[in-house]
Amino acid sequence: MNVVNLLTSDDQNWNSRYKRNCAVFIISYIFMGAVTGITNDTYVSYLNMTVPDVVKAFPMWGSISSLAMALIILAVPKIGYKKMIVISPLLLIAALLACIYSRNTDMIIIANLLVNIGAGMFDFMYPLMFTSYVPKDKRVSMFARVMYCNLISQAILTFLNGKIVVWQFAQYLGISYDQASNMSEHPQLLNALQNGYYLNSYELAMWIAIIFTVLSFLAVLFLKEVPADYHEETNQPTNKFHIDWSILKNKYALLWVLIWAPVRFGASIVLPYFPIYLNNFLHISRGATSTIITMQTFAMVLGYFATPYIEKKMGSIVSTAVLTIACVPMMLIMANGLMFGSNIAWIIGIVLFLRSGLANATSPINASLPLTFVSKNLVPAYSSFMTIFNSAIGILAGLYCRYWLLRTDAGYGYAYYITSTLYVIAMILLVIVFAKKYNRTTPNENELTMNETKEAIRDDAD
Numbered sequence: 001m002n003v004v005n006l007l008t009s010d011d012q013n014w015n016s017r018y019k020r021n022c023a024v025f026i027i028s029y030i031f032m033g034a035v036t037g038i039t040n041d042t043y044v045s046y047l048n049m050t051v052p053d054v055v056k057a058f059p060m061w062g063s064i065s066s067l068a069m070a071l072i073i074l075a076v077p078k079i080g081y082k083k084m085i086v087i088s089p090l091l092l093i094a095a096l097l098a099c100i101y102s103r104n105t106d107m108i109i110i111a112n113l114l115v116n117i118g119a120g121m122f123d124f125m126y127p128l129m130f131t132s133y134v135p136k137d138k139r140v141s142m143f144a145r146v147m148y149c150n151l152i153s154q155a156i157l158t159f160l161n162g163k164i165v166v167w168q169f170a171q172y173l174g175i176s177y178d179q180a181s182n183m184s185e186h187p188q189l190l191n192a193l194q195n196g197y198y199l200n201s202y203e204l205a206m207w208i209a210i211i212f213t214v215l216s217f218l219a220v221l222f223l224k225e226v227p228a229d230y231h232e233e234t235n236q237p238t239n240k241f242h243i244d245w246s247i248l249k250n251k252y253a254l255l256w257v258l259i260w261a262p263v264r265f266g267a268s269i270v271l272p273y274f275p276i277y278l279n280n281f282l283h284i285s286r287g288a289t290s291t292i293i294t295m296q297t298f299a300m301v302l303g304y305f306a307t308p309y310i311e312k313k314m315g316s317i318v319s320t321a322v323l324t325i326a327c328v329p330m331m332l333i334m335a336n337g338l339m340f341g342s343n344i345a346w347i348i349g350i351v352l353f354l355r356s357g358l359a360n361a362t363s364p365i366n367a368s369l370p371l372t373f374v375s376k377n378l379v380p381a382y383s384s385f386m387t388i389f390n391s392a393i394g395i396l397a398g399l400y401c402r403y404w405l406l407r408t409d410a411g412y413g414y415a416y417y418i419t420s421t422l423y424v425i426a427m428i429l430l431v432i433v434f435a436k437k438y439n440r441t442t443p444n445e446n447e448l449t450m451n452e453t454k455e456a457i458r459d460d461a462d
Helices: 002-007 016-039 042-050 052-056 058-073 082-086 088-101 105-133 136-173 177-184 192-220 245-249 251-268 271-281 286-314 316-325 328-335 337-360 363-372 376-403 411-438 443-461
Strands: none
Touching: 002 016, 016 042, 016 105, 016 136, 016 192, 042 052, 042 105, 042 136, 042 192, 042 271, 052 058, 052 105, 052 376, 058 105, 058 271, 058 376, 082 088, 082 105, 082 192, 088 105, 088 192, 105 136, 105 363, 105 376, 136 177, 136 192, 136 286, 136 363, 177 286, 245 251, 245 376, 251 271, 251 363, 251 376, 251 411, 271 286, 271 411, 286 316, 286 337, 286 363, 316 337, 316 363, 316 411, 328 337, 328 411, 363 376
């Protein structure tokens, strides 16, 4: 029980089973964070070497996976949380094995989709679970906790996995680590034999990811749930794969996804390409690239720690807008990284650290706040709707990158200018629409919103 309290709270009024489930999920999510540390870094570079055209449309493949997950989570009110995520690690293991043993392009594309689903299902499920299991007065802090626990393990593996690849590469060639690291700064200059060894060096990191996935799977098995956790008894029938469109009668539920659409688009054309941009176009070594991405992950952890304080000082909406707009100067510097010459690695590292901390400091708020717009029964449907909508945005972003923006290398830099503009426009609209009602939301206001949604359902039934 001490471990449970350490990961959650020592509040005796909090249902002990709810607390235990939250703690079990956090432990599983810590292991999955280690997997994500690999799949977000060396795995992306691996795909860039094996199927580069597929990587150029990376947001599209991620969005297709998200669409699949959006349909899956519609079944939550029928079958619960545990069954949803217990299969995810098994899919992920199969996908990583396919990446190790197959060089078939079509097979790797399918495996990439399954990697996204296997790891992503955890990201989709914790907002639903924690909205159900966590008291309202602890919700923001617990959303922050589950995020930074995941990110700490992610940061550690991100720091190590690139260095593991370089170390293995050095072993294959019989050279020093420093020599292998220097060669990794320009992977396009490797000869056929060196490139083959370099590609094979990624397999060790993949096996480490598989081990952590197994541990995550074992932890999930200890979840204990009952139907009341994920389903409210009402007179309305629950269809397994149906979105109740009455969720959009709440104007804030609709406006939230519309205002965040340009932010999603902007993020989709820059975030997936960090490893490629740093390594291939800013010519920062593979090991140094992993270090930089690790530091930005630690910045996210610090941001999550600061979330409750930031929300208390500025409110949910204002803090989100201010910190998001504060990222814009950092992104403009990223777009012009080559101007720093020999100092590029440490300067870009600092810039990316600051950008990541600012951008993610209010992520727990943004993950929890929109789910209070609707009742428990409608949370999966609304979450699914947001996912489908955001997936459509991601598909557009992927097509835009593949067939327009990234047709030349300069597009990797232009993406930061586009994203900066979209961020500013979206955050101004966010403040105008949401600040008055939701900047400082009280529990009573959340209940009122949920009751209004229920009334709308009853009106439809009548």
